[in-house]
Amino acid sequence: MATTTRPIHIEFSYGLLARLEAYVETGILCFRRISKRKFIHL
Secondary structure, three states, X not given: OOOOOOOEEEEXXXXXXXXXXXXXXXXXXXXXXXXXXXXXXX
16 A cells, blocks of 8 residues: 555545545544635635
């Protein structure tokens, strides 16, 4: 499996992005939803 130090975002319609993250304790991958509007203002 490839690794990266940069966050990975996947764009969906309806103003949402999904950010690929891993739980620290287990390393299991998950998606966290974030609005595009909030992402732009970060």
